[in-house]
Amino acid sequence: MFNHSLETLFMSEAEKTKKQFVVESAARLFRDKGYSATSMRDLAQAVDLKASSLYNYIQSKSEILREICFANAHRFIESMTQVEQLSGNAREKIEVLLRLHIQVATQDVTSVMAFNDEWRHLEEPFLSEFVALRRDYENRFRAIIEQGMRNGEFKVMDSSIPLFTLFSAVRWIHDWYKPNRSITSAELENEVIRLLLEGIQEF
Numbered sequence: 001m002f003n004h005s006l007e008t009l010f011m012s013e014a015e016k017t018k019k020q021f022v023v024e025s026a027a028r029l030f031r032d033k034g035y036s037a038t039s040m041r042d043l044a045q046a047v048d049l050k051a052s053s054l055y056n057y058i059q060s061k062s063e064i065l066r067e068i069c070f071a072n073a074h075r076f077i078e079s080m081t082q083v084e085q086l087s088g089n090a091r092e093k094i095e096v097l098l099r100l101h102i103q104v105a106t107q108d109v110t111s112v113m114a115f116n117d118e119w120r121h122l123e124e125p126f127l128s129e130f131v132a133l134r135r136d137y138e139n140r141f142r143a144i145i146e147q148g149m150r151n152g153e154f155k156v157m158d159s160s161i162p163l164f165t166l167f168s169a170v171r172w173i174h175d176w177y178k179p180n181r182s183i184t185s186a187e188l189e190n191e192v193i194r195l196l197l198e199g200i201q202e203f
Contacts (some may be wrong), residue, residue: 019057026064027110035118072115073133080140090108090148105174106185111173156201
């Protein structure tokens with residue numbers, strides 16, 4: 001089984017730069033107000049900087065959105081590449097990928113929310129580039145599901161059904177989970193994994 005660690009994906013507070021704090025604050029504003037309604041003045045107030053000083057760290061909110069979207073996209077693509085190289089079966093590979101989705105949703109809430117909901121505001125040519133990355137990830141995820149069907153691990157059906165059902169089934173987590181919930185993030189992760197994989201597994 002692949003013991004994929006996210007330690008390199010999430011930095012401690014001490015490791016974060018001022019620019020990274022600006023990006024995180026922008027992600028929270030995108031979450032709370034929406035990308036279109038968020039202004040650079042809003043962001044300057046959120047990070048306690050004058051608007052003129054803010055431009056020392058970031059030039060525009062479109063630049064921030066690009067950083068958020070592409071950082072998340074490459075995070076998932078890099079993890080997919082690692083998973084594809086594993087010797088495990090399809091079920092084990094899908095489990096690793098689902099755990100990544102859940103861990104990102106519980107540990108990087110603001111970025112994943114902007115990544116999920118606000119990417120449509122990307123400007124060209126970045127929008128097309130980002131959509132291509134999403135499709136690449138989806139197609140590679142689909143290929144693992146289809147491998148599991150061929151091997152008798154998963155129920156045979158149109159692979160789009162389990163693909164988008166799995167994606168949709170973890171999208172709610174970033175909006176619902178809070179550290180003060182009665183369930184820990186690890187317990188949540190295990191319960192969601194069990195529920196989802198039992199749903200597609202061939203018995």
